[in-house]
Amino acid sequence: MKRSSAVEMVAVPGIPLVRKDDDLVALIGEGLARGGIAPRGGDVFVLTQKIVSKAEGRMVDLATVEPSTEAIELARNVQKDPRLVELILSESVRVVRARPGVLIVEHRLGLVMANAGIDQSNVASADEPQRALLLPVDPDASAAILRRRLSQRFGVPVAVIVSDSFGRAWRRGTCGVAIGAAGLPSLMDLRGSPDLFGRELQVSITGHADEIAAAASLVMGQGAEGQPVVVVRGLTWCGPDNAASELVRPAEEDMFR
Secondary structure (H helix, E strand, C coil), X not given: CCCCCCCEEEECCCCCCCCCCCCHHHHHHHHHHHHCCCCCCCCEEEEEHHHHHHHCCCEEEHHHCCCCHHHHHHHHHHCCCHHHHHHXXXXXXXXXXXXXXXXXXXXXXXXXXXXXXXXXXCXXXXXXXXXXXXXXXXXHHHHHHHHHHHHHHHCCCCEEEEEEEEEECCEEEEEEEEEEEECCECCEECCCCECCCCCECCCCEECHHHHHHHHHHHHHCCCCXXXXXXXXXXXXXXXXXXXXXXXXXXXXXXXXX
């Protein structure tokens, strides 16, 4: 497989604070025009989970949440708002680890993550009601819709990744990962391919979409940068498209659960 010799990453300028039912494709189109950026075939649009969730109306006012007895008890142990814990439990299939300040769960999408991916940063201003933002209902489906509409709007085939920031059990610090993807192989199986010396690869499987999401997060930032959409250009790949859900390790292969 021929590898890319250079990759360009450009933030789409001027994306405003996204609200429920906003048209992300229209906002991206306006930003591209503002920045003089013409999409090309093979471009990968990486969007933060946050703006996708906001547009899809996944915001919850904590004042409307009634915590259960289970949530109240768990919240006491992890020292979190019981209403937030109730939302975490409602988005999860089981609690993996719980200790003061930390609540790791298995999300209904299969993702093992802190707080079920529910976020309160960059969600509401200090003078607004306390709110929490849930992950999209189906990030792969969201990516597929965005890919189809972006490709139609610009007349070239593009790929889309919905990214989020994950901690890792064996490493410190968060890193960008793909929770939704369309138009590219999220997981690339290189087994059977030769290495530099012709030796057949035995176990090499690449998290292609995660690598792109991590690279894009260098441009997006993690705080107040306000650059939630990045165009990644110059990549080449081969292999069939597959969704970001393929990146989730099956339970029977997971030695850390």
